[in-house]
Amino acid sequence: MRNRFDRQLSELNNELIEMGSLIEKAIEMGISALVRQDVEKAKQAIAFDEEIDAQEKAIEALCMKLLLQQQPVAGDLRLISAALKMITDMERIGDHAADISEMTILMSGAAYENSEVNIEIVESMAKATTDMVIKSVDAFVSKDLELARRVIGQDDIVDELFAEFKKQLIQKISENIKNGEQATDMLLVAKYFERIGDHATNIAEWVIYSITGEHGD
Numbered sequence: 001m002r003n004r005f006d007r008q009l010s011e012l013n014n015e016l017i018e019m020g021s022l023i024e025k026a027i028e029m030g031i032s033a034l035v036r037q038d039v040e041k042a043k044q045a046i047a048f049d050e051e052i053d054a055q056e057k058a059i060e061a062l063c064m065k066l067l068l069q070q071q072p073v074a075g076d077l078r079l080i081s082a083a084l085k086m087i088t089d090m091e092r093i094g095d096h097a098a099d100i101s102e103m104t105i106l107m108s109g110a111a112y113e114n115s116e117v118n119i120e121i122v123e124s125m126a127k128a129t130t131d132m133v134i135k136s137v138d139a140f141v142s143k144d145l146e147l148a149r150r151v152i153g154q155d156d157i158v159d160e161l162f163a164e165f166k167k168q169l170i171q172k173i174s175e176n177i178k179n180g181e182q183a184t185d186m187l188l189v190a191k192y193f194e195r196i197g198d199h200a201t202n203i204a205e206w207v208i209y210s211i212t213g214e215h216g217d
Contacts, residue, residue: 019055020137026097031126042101052094082210089199121165125193132200151204158197
């Protein structure tokens, strides 16, 4: 019976890794579409959200099977409960990645590569949040407490990037009010990435719970 349970736990890990991979692709495609103002790529990125939603349902079904059929106790129960919480945050990350691509479509036609807005900061936010998502899932699979804590620490970097970007946008608006609409759109995109960082932090906190029984630090 335990061997079967361990196989199902291994399957759970693999499914979480796959969901993390889908999120990574969605974010990467979303930021690429934004930088290039590529509407078709933005639409492809949005399509990933449906796959992420389907993956969430598959993992949820597997967790329920483990709970009902195996009746886990103590650490195993904690692990499955944490996985159920994690996929909720992962699904929200997928939603925000789609939101970013939808903003790209709405902003299509604006030449951001020649604009006054420093989009490189948003690219840095995309890279940092993607790294947080992947590392948080890795921490769960490998039961790596220190890695989960490092992910939580990375959220400060994302927050700092967001604050810097917001500061620059305010400056651009003060220099020329015509920058206002573009700045507002880009601030919303940056806010989505900031929220992705928050959700990745939540995932890491659930990893800590799955290992220690304590939610966060």
